[in-house]
Amino acid sequence: MERAAGRAAALQKPRVILALLLLLALTCVMLLDGYLRAEVGGDQRVRTGASSSDVPDDVLEGGPILSFRGGQATTVSVPDKTIALTFDDGPNPTWTPQVLEILEEYDVPGTFFLVGSMVSRYPDIVDDLVDQGNEVGIHTFTHVDLSYQSDARITREIEQTQLALAGAAGITTTLFRAPYSSEMDAIDNYSWPVYEKLGEDGYTSVFIDTDSDDWKKPGVSKIIKWATPEDGEGASVLFHDAGGERSQTIKALPKYIEKMKAKGYTFTTISGVMAEQGAGAPAAAAAGAGQGTAPGAEAAQGGTGTGTDNGTGTGTGADSGSQLQAAHREATGTTLYEGKALIAAVRVAEWTVPALSVGLMVVGVAVMGRFGMMLILARRHYRQRNKRRFSWGPTVTRPVSVIVPAYNEKECIANTLKSLAQSTHPIEVIIVDDGSSDGTSEIAREAADALGMTNVRVIRQENAGKPAALNNGVRNASHDIVVMMDGDTVFEAETVRHLVQPFADPQVGAVAGNAKVGNRNTIIGAWQHIEYVMGFNLDRRMYDLLRCMPTIPGAIGAFRREAVLEVGGMSEDTLAEDTDITIAMHRAGWRVVYQEHARAWTEAPGSLKQLWSQRYRWSYGTMQALWKHRKSLTDKGPSGRFGRVGMPLVVIFQIITPVFAPLIDVFTAYSMIFVDFKAALLAWLAVLGIQLFCAAYAFRLDKEKYRYLLMMPLQQLAYRQMMYLVLIHSCITALTGGRLRWQKLKRTGEVGTPAGAGG
Numbered sequence: 001m002e003r004a005a006g007r008a009a010a011l012q013k014p015r016v017i018l019a020l021l022l023l024l025a026l027t028c029v030m031l032l033d034g035y036l037r038a039e040v041g042g043d044q045r046v047r048t049g050a051s052s053s054d055v056p057d058d059v060l061e062g063g064p065i066l067s068f069r070g071g072q073a074t075t076v077s078v079p080d081k082t083i084a085l086t087f088d089d090g091p092n093p094t095w096t097p098q099v100l101e102i103l104e105e106y107d108v109p110g111t112f113f114l115v116g117s118m119v120s121r122y123p124d125i126v127d128d129l130v131d132q133g134n135e136v137g138i139h140t141f142t143h144v145d146l147s148y149q150s151d152a153r154i155t156r157e158i159e160q161t162q163l164a165l166a167g168a169a170g171i172t173t174t175l176f177r178a179p180y181s182s183e184m185d186a187i188d189n190y191s192w193p194v195y196e197k198l199g200e201d202g203y204t205s206v207f208i209d210t211d212s213d214d215w216k217k218p219g220v221s222k223i224i225k226w227a228t229p230e231d232g233e234g235a236s237v238l239f240h241d242a243g244g245e246r247s248q249t250i251k252a253l254p255k256y257i258e259k260m261k262a263k264g265y266t267f268t269t270i271s272g273v274m275a276e277q278g279a280g281a282p283a284a285a286a287a288g289a290g291q292g293t294a295p296g297a298e299a300a301q302g303g304t305g306t307g308t309d310n311g312t313g314t315g316t317g318a319d320s321g322s323q324l325q326a327a328h329r330e331a332t333g334t335t336l337y338e339g340k341a342l343i344a345a346v347r348v349a350e351w352t353v354p355a356l357s358v359g360l361m362v363v364g365v366a367v368m369g370r371f372g373m374m375l376i377l378a379r380r381h382y383r384q385r386n387k388r389r390f391s392w393g394p395t396v397t398r399p400v401s402v403i404v405p406a407y408n409e410k411e412c413i414a415n416t417l418k419s420l421a422q423s424t425h426p427i428e429v430i431i432v433d434d435g436s437s438d439g440t441s442e443i444a445r446e447a448a449d450a451l452g453m454t455n456v457r458v459i460r461q462e463n464a465g466k467p468a469a470l471n472n473g474v475r476n477a478s479h480d481i482v483v484m485m486d487g488d489t490v491f492e493a494e495t496v497r498h499l500v501q502p503f504a505d506p507q508v509g510a511v512a513g514n515a516k517v518g519n520r521n522t523i524i525g526a527w528q529h530i531e532y533v534m535g536f537n538l539d540r541r542m543y544d545l546l547r548c549m550p551t552i553p554g555a556i557g558a559f560r561r562e563a564v565l566e567v568g569g570m571s572e573d574t575l576a577e578d579t580d581i582t583i584a585m586h587r588a589g590w591r592v593v594y595q596e597h598a599r600a601w602t603e604a605p606g607s608l609k610q611l612w613s614q615r616y617r618w619s620y621g622t623m624q625a626l627w628k629h630r631k632s633l634t635d636k637g638p639s640g641r642f643g644r645v646g647m648p649l650v651v652i653f654q655i656i657t658p659v660f661a662p663l664i665d666v667f668t669a670y671s672m673i674f675v676d677f678k679a680a681l682l683a684w685l686a687v688l689g690i691q692l693f694c695a696a697y698a699f700r701l702d703k704e705k706y707r708y709l710l711m712m713p714l715q716q717l718a719y720r721q722m723m724y725l726v727l728i729h730s731c732i733t734a735l736t737g738g739r740l741r742w743q744k745l746k747r748t749g750e751v752g753t754p755a756g757a758g759g
Contacts, residue, residue, distance in 0.1 A: 054189045062184055064207040064236040065270060068199030075184065076277050078209065078234030081265050084273050085237055086111045086206065088139055088177065091118050091125040092242035098250050099241045100132055106257045108267040110134045113177040113206070116141030116161030118242060120346040123168030130169040135269040135325045137175030137206060138162070143243075145180050147190040154194060158203075166331035166339030175270055175327045176203045183207055204327070206270050209235035212256075214249045223252040224259060232263070236270070271326035360667055363660045364687075370653055371694050374542050381541035382701050385596065393504030399426040400481040400500055400558070403473030405466050406431055409487035410438040412603070414447040419490035421451045425497040427483070429456045430473045435463025440487075466554075467570035467577045474564050483558045489602045490518070491556070499558045499598035509563035509590025510582065512540055512549060513556030513598040514702070520604070524611055526708050527715045528604040533702050534695040540594040541701075547638075548646025549592040550654075551579045551622075556600035563590050573628055576621025583629045586646070587639035596702070612726060619730040622654060658723045659731075665717060688713060 052060060059066065062075025078084055085103075087110055090096045096112075103110050112129060114136055119126050130136060140146065141160040149157070162172045176198055178191065184207050187195065195205045212227035229235040239249055257267070268276070331339060384390065402420060406413055413431070420429055429448075433441040441458045448456040461472055474482055481500055485491065495513065502508045514537055520529040536553070543549040552559075557578065564570075567584035570577045585592050605611040632643030664687075671680030695709055 052185075052188045052192075055187050055192045060185050060187060064184060064209050065274060066184070066195060066199070066205040066207065068196070071200070073196075073199065076274055078236055078273050079276055080232055080234050081263075082234040082273065082276070083229070083237055083260055083265050083267050084111060084235070084270050085109070085239070085267055086113060086177070086208070086270070087239050087241040088113050088179075089118075089143065089243035090114055090241040091122045091129065092246070093122055093125065095246040095250065096122075096125050096129070096241045099239075099253065100129060100134070102250070102253050102257070103134065104132060106254065106261075108257055109269050109272070111137060111175070111206070111270045112241065113137040113139035113175070114161070114165070115139050115143050115242070116157070116164040117143075119161065119164035119168050120342060121350060123164075123343050126165065126168040130171060130325075130328070133325075135175070135271055135327055136165065136169075136171070136173050137177055137270070137327070138165075138173060138203075139177055140179055143179045146178055146194045147188075151197065154197065158198070158201075160342075163335065163339040163342050166335045167341070167343035168339070170331050170336065171328045172331050172335065173327050174202060174204055174329070175206055177206045181207055182211060183209065204270070204274075206236065208238040209233070210237045212237065212239050212249075212252070214246070214252065215240050215244060217245065217248050220248055220252040220255065223248060224256045227252075227256055228259070234273075236273075269325065269327075275326065356667065360660060360664060363657050364664075366652060367657055368690070371690055374538050375694060375697060377545050378538050378541040378698070378701065381545050381594075382596075384545075391504075392502045392508075396481075396500045396504050397426075398481075399428060399479050400483055400496065401473070401477035401479045401561075402427045402429045402483045402485065402496065403470060403477065404429065404431045404485055404487055405434060405469035405473065406436060406440050406444070406487035407434040407463070407466075407469075408436045408438045409440050410436075410443050412488040413440055413444050415490050416485070416487060417444060417447045417451060417453065417456065419492070421453050422493040423491065423496050424493050425500065427455065427496055428478055429453070430476055431456065431458045431487075432469040432473045433458060433460045434465065434469040435461065465572060467572045470577070471569040474561060474569060477561055480561050481558060482561050482564065483556075484554065485557075485600060486555045486602060489515075489555045489600050492599050492601075495556070495598050495600060499556065499595055502593050502595060503558070503560065505591070507591045508593055509560050509585045509588070510552055510592045511558040511598070512552040512582075512592065512594045513558070513600055514594075514596050515553045515555040516599055516601050517604045518601040519606070520708065522604075522606065523711070523714075524606065524608065525604045526711045527719055528611075529704075529708055530695060530712055530715055531719075533704055534691075534698040537594075537596065537702060538694070538698040541596070543646065543649075544592075544594040546645055546649075547591065548586065548642045548649065549594065550582060550646055550650045551576070552582045552592065553600075554578045555602045556598060559585075560590070563588065571628075574621045574624035575617045576625050579622050579625040580628065583625055583632070583642060583646075586642040587629065587632055587635070589638045608722070612722065615723065615726045616729055619655075619727050622650065623730060626650060655727060659727050665721070688716060691716065 056073055059073050059075055063077025065076040065078075067074050067076070085108060087096075087099060090099075090112055091114060099110070102108075112134055114126065116138070126136070138158055138161045140157040141164070142157065144153075144157065146154050146157065158176070165172055178194065181191070186207075198205060210227055210229050212223045214223045214227075218226075227237050227239070229237075239253065240246060241249070260267075404413075404416060409416075417429070417431075420427065431441070431444050433444070441460055444456070444458050448458075457476070459472060459476060461469065470484060473484075481503055483496060483499060499511055499513050502511045515532060517525055517529040517532055519525045540549060554577075559581075563585060564581070567581060567588050569581075571580045571584070574580045582592055605614050626647060629643070629647070632639045632647060634640070635643055664684075668680050668684045671677075671683075692709060692712055695712060696706060699706055699709065
């Protein structure tokens with residue numbers, strides 16, 4: 001058996017790792033989506049009034065195109081009667097296609113400085129833009145002011161944008177425009193080192209001569225006026241195709257083009273300006289582009305390609321999209337494949353996050369509805385069952401059989417017998433030793449003798465598992481009511497008496513008791529205590545009134561012996577024999593109820609590993625039991641009632657919502673970082689407040705002390721993640737056809753008497 005357990009543990013490790021990887025992957029997808037959705041703000045400088053003493057005067061007074069050929073800063077001006085039409089902050093799915101239509105209609109090329117995150121989200125637009133013959137440049141990946149960033153951040157912003165361009169259009173570029181930049185005389189001591197660094201890497205930095213200020217939305221006439229150079233001068237003119245509502249830009253652009261053509265202006269790209277001025281094409285960027293040749297020879301050989309109808313060289317004409325612009329380099333090798341991988345990852349994120357948003361919204365509504373239903377039905381259950389005149393029928397006084405399956409329970413079995421010896425209801429005790437190797441049966445006999453218990457029988461069997469042990473006990477029971485309890489559990493003196501009273505109703509086939517955590521003074525014990533009181537017992541009140549109780553706890557449950565035999569006994573088909581037989585009882589037409597006053601004290605797992613093992617068995621066993629009884633969905637009568645009421649509730653609230661639950665925390669973190677910190681925090685606290693209220697009400701009904709609720713915020717954070725991993729682990733095991741044996745948790749025997757375990 002130890003070898004089998006070792007093999008099972010070895011098989012479980014990859015599944016646990018896969019579960020962790022799934023959570024990590026979803027987290028990464030959400031972080032990627034949030035990173036990509038960093039909003040582009042208004043085109044304004046982050047700082048003002050900085051000194052420009054380190055910037056050469058000929059740069060401050062030079063043209064809007066800055067390169068570092070041979071390590072020397074050189075500027076290029078736009079020729080008279082020439083306009084280099086540039087656009088910032090795109091692409092945008094609404095405005096960029098409209099800009100492209102206008103440029104194509106008027107046969108005018110544009111130079112688009114693109115934000116890498118937007119390129120990643122809308123790669124098809126970039127591909128169309130390049131195919132149309134336009135030129136592209138880098139506007140960083142997240143539209144950040146690079147002046148205060150580290151060299152590593154600057155490199156990352158450039159390289160990520162290059163990868164996005166490679167994945168979207170199969171090219172990289174040597175053009176760069178810094179966010180929040182303007183004319184040359186605005187370069188200061190903070191930004192100059194950035195341009196020097198990028199110049200050393202082969203990038204050409206592009207500024208403006210004339211700003212349309214269209215981002216201010218001043219009106220079409222003012223946009224046209226502000227974008228018009230004075231006295232026939234040439235200019236690098238700035239418009240925006242993204243970063244906000246751009247309807248005024250779309251209206252102004254065709255009128256502006258018509259006006260400038262009427263004045264005798266021609267339009268070109270930045271590469272076209274450099275070619276016309278004899279400056280050559282932009283240099284090949286070493287950082288990020290990583291390919292292409294030095295452009296001097298290319299320029300000397302007429303590397304600017306064809307011209308536009310306006311007669312100005314543009315690298316490629318507006319109708320020659322198949323040829324590379326002079327600033328473009330064909331992406332190949334690793335750059336191309338990494339770029340395509342980035343685009344693919346972004347597409348996954350673009351689909352996943354909205355889907356998760358909808359899913360979490362549905363889950364949130366379902367959870368809130370469940371809380372409301374639990375509170376209403378739990379209150380009704382409590383008031384109904386605690387009325388002075390409430391009765392199940394004539395008092396049940398006849399003896400019952402208490403069956404205790406035991407496997408290596410030397411630490412606990414004596415305490416279990418000691419608690420049963422104090423029972424106020426007549427009982428016989430049947431201890432079924434399932435092949436223990438630690439002397440459990442001998443300890444049980446000695447304890448019974450010491451307590452003077454003549455009503456104890458110890459039955460030994462070869463190790464066959466808990467269901468077999470329980471069935472053996474049922475076969476040997478002398479009475480028509482059997483109580484089942486675990487070997488690590490202790491009963492209060494009145495427990496059995498309370499537990500069997502519902503059998504006065506002949507329709508009742510089984511009764512679920514109230515399991516309590518005895519070792520609740522540890523963190524894990526306190527977590528489980530909250531879960532038992534709030535989750536299990538509040539749930540059972542609701543399920544009782546709905547007549548679809550899914551599980552009678554193994555720690556404390558009572559059955560009519562004839563009902564157990566009728567459904568074939570405890571099944572070995574699943575790991576959750578308690579859930580399995582409870583559902584079988586419903587399907588056979590028996591009523592299953594909850595008796596809150598019948599309390600049992602059990603020992604919670606003492607470590608996270610033990611807790612994982614227990615919940616893994618419960619989760620996997622529950623899935624097995626639900627699948628086994630899936631035909632109840634289409635049955636009639638009591639079986640159909642469980643199938644159409646109980647089974648959906650269990651699937652939704654014990655499988656689906658716990659899987660989504662940790663994503664609530666991840667989504668909260670996502671919202672805090674990328675959306676609205678205050679609103680996200682308030683929403684999370686509101687949900688926690690509702691849960692605390694429900695838990696407090698459950699504690700009130702069970703007359704528990706409220707101090708344990710101080711652990712609830714930590715429980716919600718830590719427990720959700722663990723339950724997610726357990727459920728994913730269980731799902732993977734189910735899908736791969738894995739099987740588990742009845743697992744024995746390590747016990748300490750610290751749960752002695754109910755008095756010692758309480759409060």
